[in-house]
Amino acid sequence: MDDDAFQDRYPEELSHCYGCGRLNPDGLQLKSYWDGDETVARFRPRSNHTAVPGYVYGGLLASLIDCHGTGSASAAAARAHRGQAPPRFVTASLHVDYLRPTPIDAELEIRGVIKELKEKKVVVSATVSADGVVCARGEVVAVRMPESMLQR
Amino acid sequence: MDDDAFQDRYPEELSHCYGCGRLNPDGLQLKSYWDGDETVARFRPRSNHTAVPGYVYGGLLASLIDCHGTGSASAAAARAHRGQAPPRFVTASLHVDYLRPTPIDAELEIRGVIKELKEKKVVVSATVSADGVVCARGEVVAVRMPESMLQR
Numbered sequence: 001m002d003d004d005a006f007q008d009r010y011p012e013e014l015s016h017c018y019g020c021g022r023l024n025p026d027g028l029q030l031k032s033y034w035d036g037d038e039t040v041a042r043f044r045p046r047s048n049h050t051a052v053p054g055y056v057y058g059g060l061l062a063s064l065i066d067c068h069g070t071g072s073a074s075a076a077a078a079r080a081h082r083g084q085a086p087p088r089f090v091t092a093s094l095h096v097d098y099l100r101p102t103p104i105d106a107e108l109e110i111r112g113v114i115k116e117l118k119e120k121k122v123v124v125s126a127t128v129s130a131d132g133v134v135c136a137r138g139e140v141v142a143v144r145m146p147e148s149m150l151q152r
Numbered sequence: 153m154d155d156d157a158f159q160d161r162y163p164e165e166l167s168h169c170y171g172c173g174r175l176n177p178d179g180l181q182l183k184s185y186w187d188g189d190e191t192v193a194r195f196r197p198r199s200n201h202t203a204v205p206g207y208v209y210g211g212l213l214a215s216l217i218d219c220h221g222t223g224s225a226s227a228a229a230a231r232a233h234r235g236q237a238p239p240r241f242v243t244a245s246l247h248v249d250y251l252r253p254t255p256i257d258a259e260l261e262i263r264g265v266i267k268e269l270k271e272k273k274v275v276v277s278a279t280v281s282a283d284g285v286v287c288a289r290g291e292v293v294a295v296r297m298p299e300s301m302l303q304r
Binding site: 016066 | 179207216247248
């Protein structure tokens with residue numbers, strides 16, 4: 001794995017995301033890395049991330065897949081155009097299949113595979129596993145962030 | 153609208169969800185209600201629910217649609233079988249299309265429509281609007297919670 005998390009390469013003004021921004025002290029601070037041609041992140045749920053007691057709520061898993069997906073899209077675009085600063089992607093669509101209840105007391109592994117890579121659109125499929133068992137499977141369609149989002 | 157939120161009818165042991173449990177003090181505590189044949193919830197994002205500054209992160213919207221969907225499924229099942237305690241549903245799959253950036257400084261309205269109602273499976277489509285503009289659209293396939301989830 002590379003040393004530098006994808007999300008830590010975002011410029012300061014784009015590093016406040018609740019799911020993955022290094023400058024959001026209350027957030028999840030997800031960190032994603034290359035592992036060969038796949039991408040990987042690890043996350044330990046907090047005790048209040050409950051669904052039914054003992055299991056993780058679905059919104060957290062959606063959030064992990066979402067931020068891992070846009071981070072992977074950014075890294076894949078940067079890898080395809082070496083020397084270019086990693087562009088920021090945002091989510092056009094997100095799909096999650098919850099295959100089985102996800103235990104709250106395990107470290108989760110989120111793995112991504114780049115399914116499609118175009119200049120303005122990247123599709124990333126992802127799994128979330130606990131103790132080596134895939135609990136959720138998802139797909140993120142990520143699109144290049146429009147400049148207008150920075151004008152607000 | 154009825155006075156009683158769907159999520160406030162869940163029994164105590166099923167009321168710890170980060171997204172909608174009344175007994176999760178750190179969570180979002182989403183409250184959903186009937187509005188005719190549709191369901192509705194309102195939620196004001198916290199200032200740290202950022203994506204790019206000024207906008208809400210995608211995981212929050214996924215979470216709102218998810219918990220509004222399972223809550224709507226529970227209420228629809230109870231309405232179809234009057235007298236029955238509202239059964240708890242969990243998410244089998246979740247899909248979200250992010251149509252435009254969602255402002256963080258607006259109250260969000262989540263609206264649900266019951267698309268399919270079977271004893272063990274309910275499909276709910278949902279929109280999230282800010283200031284009357286639909287920002288995200290989603291679908292939740294909810295299934296009756298297996299008894300085994302309470303055994304952990």
